[in-house]
Amino acid sequence: MSTTWAYPRLIAHRGGGHFAPENTLAAMRCGLNYGFDMVEFDAKLSKDNVLILLHDDDIKRTSNGKGLAAKKTYAELLAFDMGQWHSAFYTGEPIPKLESIIRFTQENNIICNVEIKPCPGREKITGKLVAEAVSSWFKNAEILPLLSSFSAEALEAAYKAAPELPRAYLCEQYDDNAKQILKKLDCVAVNPRESTLTEKIIKTIHKDGYRICAWTVNDYQRAKQLLAWGCDAIFTDELERVPASMA
Ligand code: G3P
Ligand code: MG
Numbered sequence: 001m002s003t004t005w006a007y008p009r010l011i012a013h014r015g016g017g018h019f020a021p022e023n024t025l026a027a028m029r030c031g032l033n034y035g036f037d038m039v040e041f042d043a044k045l046s047k048d049n050v051l052i053l054l055h056d057d058d059i060k061r062t063s064n065g066k067g068l069a070a071k072k073t074y075a076e077l078l079a080f081d082m083g084q085w086h087s088a089f090y091t092g093e094p095i096p097k098l099e100s101i102i103r104f105t106q107e108n109n110i111i112c113n114v115e116i117k118p119c120p121g122r123e124k125i126t127g128k129l130v131a132e133a134v135s136s137w138f139k140n141a142e143i144l145p146l147l148s149s150f151s152a153e154a155l156e157a158a159y160k161a162a163p164e165l166p167r168a169y170l171c172e173q174y175d176d177n178a179k180q181i182l183k184k185l186d187c188v189a190v191n192p193r194e195s196t197l198t199e200k201i202i203k204t205i206h207k208d209g210y211r212i213c214a215w216t217v218n219d220y221q222r223a224k225q226l227l228a229w230g231c232d233a234i235f236t237d238e239l240e241r242v243p244a245s246m247a
Contacts, residue, residue: 005188005211006143009233009247011113012036013216014055017237021086022062023053024093028104034239037110042117043098045126050074051098051133057119061085063095070119098130102137102145112145113213115170116154127157135162148191148213152181159185168213172196174205182210189213189232194222199229206230217242 012034015027019034023041031039042055047070060066065080074097083093098114105112114134118126131147138144148168149155155167168189171178173196182190189211197214205212213233217223223234223242236242 005232007111007113007146007211007213007233008036008038008244009227010036010242010244011038011040011213011233011235012239012244013040013235013237015039015041017239019239021083021090021093023055023096024082024090025096025101025104026083026090026093028101028110031239032108032110035244036239037244038113038233039105039110040113040115040235041101042115043126043130044069044117044119045122045129046074046077047071048073048075049125049129051129052077053096053098053101055117059095068119070122098133099137102134106137111143113168114145114147116147116149116151116158118149118151118154123151123153124157127151127154128161130154131158131162131165135165138165146189146213148189152185155181155185155187168211170215174201179208191215194226194234197226197229197231202226202229202231220246 012031014022016030020027020030041053046052054069063080063082077095082095083090116127116130147158147165148170150170166188168191169181169187170191172193174192191213194214194217211232214231215235217234217236218238220241
């Protein structure tokens, strides 16, 4: 896929990294307030196929409730507090719809990386619905969101539904399996675990024609090193220690 790479080098992970409850509107505001102009977040489906933001399959870690998101309707999910687990300040933060988050980023000129994070068994439908929705919200947009996923199945469904949206394959490391998927799904970037990257591997990936977004870099020196080696972007939770202004 030949797309101009228009993305910033620093990406606020899950919206506000460690500084706000992940994958909420408050997190996106936090990333914005810290000067980040690109945010990453995780999208999946509720039981009734509403696109929501949530990292885990279960809401337990990031809410005051418990249970699988795939078994709860959006209305049921709205009853839970997604902010209090982080700190009292964020009490009352609701689970957001993908649509509201996208609207916020558009209103504030922030670029998105939508990570497709399907609940097990819902890979195809999640990839398809995320891509269709994002495509419809970004008609004629100058900069398209980057779609990414660890699930090749979800990414393939996204590719079929909206081939114009740039794709990145998330993986542990750049190996033969990743190469095969990147090629098959016509990806623009590979997003490997940061600790697997060396200067040599970065050169190889670039020679193979892909951009690189490394997850997740919370140490300033390591971030500096990866950027100096030519890593195209890094995700960070440490919005102060690894500031947007460093690139
Ligand atoms: O997309 C980068 C990073 O978010 C991937 O890992 O588990 O934090 O979604 P995870
Ligand atoms: Mg993620």
